[in-house]
Amino acid sequence: xxxxxxxxxxxxxxxxxxxxxxxxxxxxxxxxxxxxxxxxxxxxxxxxxxxxxxxxxxxxxxxxxxxxxxxxxxxxxxxxxxxxxxxxxxxxxxxxxxxxxxxxxxxxxxxxxxxxxxxxxxxxxxxxxxxxxxxxxxxxxxxxxxxxx
Amino acid sequence: xxxxxxxxxxxxxxxxxxxxxxxxxxxxxxxxxxxxxxxxxxxxxxxxxxxxxxxxxxxxxxxxxxxxxxxxxxxxxxxxxxxxxxxxxxxxxxx
Numbered sequence: 001x002x003x004x005x006x007x008x009x010x011x012x013x014x015x016x017x018x019x020x021x022x023x024x025x026x027x028x029x030x031x032x033x034x035x036x037x038x039x040x041x042x043x044x045x046x047x048x049x050x051x052x053x054x055x056x057x058x059x060x061x062x063x064x065x066x067x068x069x070x071x072x073x074x075x076x077x078x079x080x081x082x083x084x085x086x087x088x089x090x091x092x093x094x095x096x097x098x099x100x101x102x103x104x105x106x107x108x109x110x111x112x113x114x115x116x117x118x119x120x121x122x123x124x125x126x127x128x129x130x131x132x133x134x135x136x137x138x139x140x141x142x143x144x145x146x147x148x149x
Numbered sequence: 150x151x152x153x154x155x156x157x158x159x160x161x162x163x164x165x166x167x168x169x170x171x172x173x174x175x176x177x178x179x180x181x182x183x184x185x186x187x188x189x190x191x192x193x194x195x196x197x198x199x200x201x202x203x204x205x206x207x208x209x210x211x212x213x214x215x216x217x218x219x220x221x222x223x224x225x226x227x228x229x230x231x232x233x234x235x236x237x238x239x240x241x242x243x244x
Contacts, residue, residue, distance in 0.1 A: 036204075097217075111199065117210060120209055124216070124220050128220075146232075
């Protein structure tokens with residue numbers, strides 16, 4: 001990957017655009033209960049910021065960076081969060097992903113569904129976002145071959 | 150062997166075209182897809198899930214197990230891409 005363009009136009013556009021993209025991504029994630037959206041879409045929106053940072057500022061100077069290896073680990077964590085919500089309900093006496101058994105104090109049972117859906121959407125968002133970043137950094141050859149553990 | 154494959158393909162295509170005539174019309178309200186679980190989702194989702202977004206309700210609640218599979222597929226796709234693109238070439242051991 002090249003060290004990045006020294007371009008005030010691109011850098012300024014990046015600084016203006018990315019905060020709005022991130023806020024919109026989080027909005028799509030949280031509001032996915034009530035409107036169009038959800039984890040998959042929010043993940044794509046959130047990954048834009050990191051990919052733009054890698055593209056414009058270069059891999060060394062990127063201020064807003066998640067490395068490819070770290071992104072793969074985070075993708076695993078996202079999938080784990082999803083499964084963890086399912087197993088939590090199993091531990092507390094329900095079936096897999098039966099949100100009404102979540103151990104959260106609420107007034108109505110339907111609120112538990114909202115919390116459960118939010119939990120799994122966060123997992124999906126982390127997984128999709130970091131998978132995009134991992135694929136991008138693998139395509140650009142950012143880190144070279146895997147080292148022996 | 151190629152002849153048999155071609156013959157089999159043509160025969161299967163004939164079967165499919167013949168069966169396609171019996172498929173229900175698009176949007177038919179009496180078709181099996183529209184009388185089995187769809188009415189229950191549409192009528193009860195608001196009460197059972199409390200989410201006005203029916204798509205999210207079906208995706209994340211009624212079919213949460215399916216979505217877990219989708220997430221895993223995306224995760225595996227990322228790992229596979231990284232392994233193919235970042236794997237070592239043969240004779241590349243010296244580092």
